[in-house]
Amino acid sequence: MNISVIIPTYNRPCYLYHLLDCLSAQTIHNYEIVVVCQAYPDNILDDLANRLRLIPHHLLTYPDGIGVALAKNAGIQVATGNLIVFIDDDIEMPPTWLAALTRPFDDPTIGAVGGFVEHPGQATWWRLLYYRCFGITADRYVIGKSGFNRGLIQNPGVSQDAGWFGSGNLAVRRSVVQAMGTFDPRFRRVYEDVDFTVRIRDGGWRILFVPFAGVIHYDAKENSLNLESLVEETEAMRVYFLRKRAHGHGDWVPYYLPRLVWHCVNLQILGIRRGQLLLPLAAWRGFKRGVNIGIGA
DSSP, X not given: OOEEEEEEEESOHHHHHHHHHHHHTOSOOOEEEEEEEESOOHHHHHHHHHHTTTSOEEEEEESSOOOXXXXXXXXXXXXXXXXXXXXXXXXXXXTTHHHHHHGGGGSTTEEEEEEEEEOTTOOOHHHHHHHHHTTOOOSSOEEOTTOOEEOOSSOOSSOEEOSOOOTTEEEEEHHHHHHHOOOOTTOXXXXXXXXXXXHHHHTTOEEEEEEEEEEEEOOOOTTOOOHHHXXXXXXXXXXXXXHHHTTTXXXXXXXXXXXXXXXXXXXXXXXXXHTOXXXXXXXXXXXXXXXXXXXXX
């Protein structure tokens, strides 16, 4: 199978260069790299082009940010592989990663495959206990009628079907993308991958989690939203996602509002720890934004 690895990136060259080094060490080499650069200075772009000169690649440049969904769509437009892999620019993977991520596609029922994303320092005992008590994590990637997506905080070590997946470590058949459509550009920062993979699942394809295609995500702080803005943006996109799935009807509201109240309780606890007591208000602002976003395809 020919593979296209799409990397959307926003002016984080140090992380990007490390990622490219990890890709060059993979045990399989039948892939091209598509780098979608946003807000990179010209001297870095020149250096990047020089680094990629011996590798099949496409280098797309945008002087300003276009949003994560549009960046991924731009990569899809030029990708030539019959498997399309999406990864974040601030991850690290072992040499066997790409082989493990793409191997399950021998099964024609599988439309997408994702691997575990480890966040260093996250799986502490107190966080595991807190997440379990408050329903923030789960034994598998699941999403309910309330729109709150939950996933793994520890690698279970076994393959399993998933209800959704993030696109920081995701492979999809090109034929599935052609059938289901690309990323919805209204999701500028978050939830674009949840919407994308849920549409794949709803289209009748399996989404498979594989334990041996794990990556380490370093959560680079450069160009990231502050916590209050992230809470507002996430809530707005969650509400838009629910409205889109309900085709504009209000069936989702009775499931969502109680979960939002519970979420605000968690945010208040987090806000007390962080000294940011207005996090629940940010969630309510996001809710009001989300109900006013026009529904796309």
